[in-house]
Amino acid sequence: MKSLVFYFQVHQPRRIRPYRRSEIGVRHDYFWDERNMEIMQRVAQKCYLPATRILLQEGIPASFSLSGVFLEQAAEYVPEVIDVFREYFRSGLGEIMSETYYHSLASIWNPREFREQVEEHRRLVQRLFGVNPVSFRNTELIYSDGISHEVRNMGFRNMITEGTDEIIAAHSPNFAYRSVSGLKLLFRNYRMSDDIAFRFSNPGWNDFPLFADKYAGWVAASPGDVTNVFMDYETFGEHQWKETGIFQFLKALPRELSSRGVEITTVDRAASENSDHGTVSVENPISWADTDRNLNAWLGNAMQNDAFNAMKTIDGDTDRKTWRLLQTSDHIYYMSVRNFADQDVHAYFNPYLSPYLAFIYYMAILDDMKKGRA
Amino acid sequence: MKIAVIGWELPPAFSGGLGVHTINLFGRLAGVMNIDVYVPAMKRLGKNYPFNVVPVRLQRGVIGNPYEIEGFPDFREAVDDYNLRVLERFDPHGVSLVHCHDWITFRAGEMIREKYGIPLVITFHSTERDRSGNFNPQADIMSLERDGARAADRIIAVSKFTRDEIIRDYGADPEKITVVHNGVDNEHYTMRPRTYEPTNRVLYLGRVTTQKGPRFFMEAAELVSQRMPDVRFVVAGTGDQYDEVRRLASELGISGKTDFTGFVSFRKSVDIYRSSDVFVLPAVSEPFGMTVIESMILGTPAIISKTTGVGEALRNVLRVDYWDTELIADYVESMLMFRSMRRIMGTMGQQEASRFTWEKAAIDTMGVYLSI
Numbered sequence: 001m002k003s004l005v006f007y008f009q010v011h012q013p014r015r016i017r018p019y020r021r022s023e024i025g026v027r028h029d030y031f032w033d034e035r036n037m038e039i040m041q042r043v044a045q046k047c048y049l050p051a052t053r054i055l056l057q058e059g060i061p062a063s064f065s066l067s068g069v070f071l072e073q074a075a076e077y078v079p080e081v082i083d084v085f086r087e088y089f090r091s092g093l094g095e096i097m098s099e100t101y102y103h104s105l106a107s108i109w110n111p112r113e114f115r116e117q118v119e120e121h122r123r124l125v126q127r128l129f130g131v132n133p134v135s136f137r138n139t140e141l142i143y144s145d146g147i148s149h150e151v152r153n154m155g156f157r158n159m160i161t162e163g164t165d166e167i168i169a170a171h172s173p174n175f176a177y178r179s180v181s182g183l184k185l186l187f188r189n190y191r192m193s194d195d196i197a198f199r200f201s202n203p204g205w206n207d208f209p210l211f212a213d214k215y216a217g218w219v220a221a222s223p224g225d226v227t228n229v230f231m232d233y234e235t236f237g238e239h240q241w242k243e244t245g246i247f248q249f250l251k252a253l254p255r256e257l258s259s260r261g262v263e264i265t266t267v268d269r270a271a272s273e274n275s276d277h278g279t280v281s282v283e284n285p286i287s288w289a290d291t292d293r294n295l296n297a298w299l300g301n302a303m304q305n306d307a308f309n310a311m312k313t314i315d316g317d318t319d320r321k322t323w324r325l326l327q328t329s330d331h332i333y334y335m336s337v338r339n340f341a342d343q344d345v346h347a348y349f350n351p352y353l354s355p356y357l358a359f360i361y362y363m364a365i366l367d368d369m370k371k372g373r374a
Numbered sequence: 375m376k377i378a379v380i381g382w383e384l385p386p387a388f389s390g391g392l393g394v395h396t397i398n399l400f401g402r403l404a405g406v407m408n409i410d411v412y413v414p415a416m417k418r419l420g421k422n423y424p425f426n427v428v429p430v431r432l433q434r435g436v437i438g439n440p441y442e443i444e445g446f447p448d449f450r451e452a453v454d455d456y457n458l459r460v461l462e463r464f465d466p467h468g469v470s471l472v473h474c475h476d477w478i479t480f481r482a483g484e485m486i487r488e489k490y491g492i493p494l495v496i497t498f499h500s501t502e503r504d505r506s507g508n509f510n511p512q513a514d515i516m517s518l519e520r521d522g523a524r525a526a527d528r529i530i531a532v533s534k535f536t537r538d539e540i541i542r543d544y545g546a547d548p549e550k551i552t553v554v555h556n557g558v559d560n561e562h563y564t565m566r567p568r569t570y571e572p573t574n575r576v577l578y579l580g581r582v583t584t585q586k587g588p589r590f591f592m593e594a595a596e597l598v599s600q601r602m603p604d605v606r607f608v609v610a611g612t613g614d615q616y617d618e619v620r621r622l623a624s625e626l627g628i629s630g631k632t633d634f635t636g637f638v639s640f641r642k643s644v645d646i647y648r649s650s651d652v653f654v655l656p657a658v659s660e661p662f663g664m665t666v667i668e669s670m671i672l673g674t675p676a677i678i679s680k681t682t683g684v685g686e687a688l689r690n691v692l693r694v695d696y697w698d699t700e701l702i703a704d705y706v707e708s709m710l711m712f713r714s715m716r717r718i719m720g721t722m723g724q725q726e727a728s729r730f731t732w733e734k735a736a737i738d739t740m741g742v743y744l745s746i
Binding site for chain 2: 355363
């Protein structure tokens with residue numbers, strides 16, 4: 001039976017606050033609590049709560065990655081979010097995937113740090129939901145053969161990543177594959193995913209407005225075993241506001257799909273039910289970020305590299321938790337200058353509205369860390 | 375289409391901002407319309423201009439460098455006389471509209487409008503509030519500005535910042551105001567790539583007047599020098615606060631680290647911009663801020679006050695409240711410390727500033743004319 005795999009990324013960073021160099025050695029509170037709380041509360045109301053209730057009511061299966069930084073902030077600011085996810089996973093519809101607790105880039109520079117952060121996430125997920133994940137998704141779907149070996153060694157059986165143009169030129173994203181390390185591998189179908197995540201409410205798009213019957217028709221007509229629809233969970237209600245009809249779309253989709261012989265499923269079920277169509281090797285890291293689909297979103301300019309390298313030199317033993325919170329990839333993502341001059345920067349994607357301020361605050365905080373705090 | 379421009383200065387007789395603007399903007403518009411530019415008759419006016427120049431002989435007051443003689447009773451008398459003489463000398467034949475620049479010329483435009491029924495466009499390059507640095511603006515000049523704003527059919531403001539001032543202070547109808555940013559001549563600047571190796575120099579460049587906030591520069595400099603003892607500060611330019619600012623440097627104990635260059639030529643300013651790590655403009659009230667664009671075009675990143683008009687259209691700058699000298703110092707220090715940021719902000723800023731062209735200003739101005 002043909003299936004559609006839903007995977008949703010759920011993540012909120014602990015954003016750092018505007019931190020002045022004059023505070024170095026004086027103040028050691030780095031995080032922007034009021035802003036972080038406000039964003040968590042807003043997105044909970046607009047997305048996490050209503051969208052998850054729809055999944056429950058309509059019986060829609062999905063795989064989720066819930067970053068540790070997201071979970072700890074949800075527990076702190078909107079505990080109801082944890083409750084509704086718990087109910088969803090208890091229902092058996094959902095799969096929780098593993099990842100680094102901090103949504104970090106540890107996989108590309110420090111294998112030990114990578115393992116420890118994955119382990120920290122595993123403990124949290126076990127404690128909150130009583131689940132041991134078997135599928136892995138790395139930060140923003142960053143993937144390479146090297147990373148897949150690490151993930152395999154940690155005992156996982158499935159992993160997902162981006163179906164980049166280079167990969168899908170030779171391998172349709174609509175089948176399961178095998179990594180060189182032996183993991184079952186699913187590739188995101190970026191066209192089908194972006195139809196919902198980006199184009200859904202774009203009136204200039206040829207297929208606007210997109211209704212569930214039309215979309216289900218595309219899925220049914222596409223070749224292969226699976227359609228891998230992977231996106232930010234915030235698509236539902238936050239990136240695409242409820243006024244766009246995104247929730248009605250989500251509600252109507254299971255019926256429209258099943259009437260065409262397509263079932264919705266999770267990563268693990270799709271991976272175990274479909275045999276692999278060969279092995280795929282990915283030497284250099286890829287990701288689902290920006291248009292380059294590599295590491296440029298984080299390490300694409302000199303400020304980002306400076307910041308990343310400075311973070312590595314911090315002695316992690318002094319205040320491990322803070323150091324790891326500063327490893328969250330969003331901090332250096334905010335320093336990206338791609339499209340900065342041409343496009344309106346939305347505060348949602350850069351709370352400082354300036355890559356330079358993101359850099360200044362981060363570097364000042366690292367300098368305070370370096371000075372060694374009691 | 376024929377336009378009568380009522381100006382005040384023209385290079386080479388003066389090279390103040392207004393004269394440079396007149397040459398650049400109307401030089402470009404002259405390609406598509408007939409333009410008469412009225413200016414006070416001056417010995418050093420050039421021979422060849424891209425538009426028709428109508429010199430207007432004054433009988434009272436003295437015409438000198440307006441920035442120097444402002445405040446003399448003669449200056450106001452000269453202004454009054456000029457406006458009356460323009461009306462006398464004015465040739466309305468075929469003129470579709472009159473375009474006046476700043477309060478110095480508004481009155482002539484109003485009188486011509488009254489007498490001949492010719493529509494009036496006025497440009498605010500600055501307001502009295504800006505020029506006084508928010509400190510004791512002159513009521514009679516404000517009332518000239520208010521009258522102009524009321525009488526004009528269309529108003530051009532050099533920034534949204536200025537537009538908001540005109541609405542707030544003079545009750546101007548927002549519907550008739552258009553923002554047209556100034557341009558810059560790219561070709562005059564060397565675009566040689568920079569290495570962004572540290573020079574440890576922090577630059578203030580511009581007139582040394584209350585309006586531009588030089589004292590805030592000095593106060594921030596003092597904070598920076600406490601944390602980074604090897605840094606030098608450059609104050610390039612002259613103005614009525616020059617001695618005051620030197621005294622302040624001395625009081626703050628940073629005279630030895632500050633170079634006061636006095637007046638700098640355009641050519642010299644290019645070198646100064648390029649040999650500085652960062653440019654700072656903590657202006658109290660700056661309608662546009664041409665020096666910001668100059669600095670950026672030369673690849674020097676800028677820290678500017680939120681009350682600097684051009685900032686509203688720029689992304690690759692750092693913006694501060696002019697009085698927040700601690701934050702200015704914080705940003706200066708970061709800029710000095712990190713070559714990566716200087717390089718990215720410098721190169722991105724260069725591209726961004728290059729978009730401020732006189733061609734764009736001319737097209738936008740044309741749009742205002744055609745809307746009447």
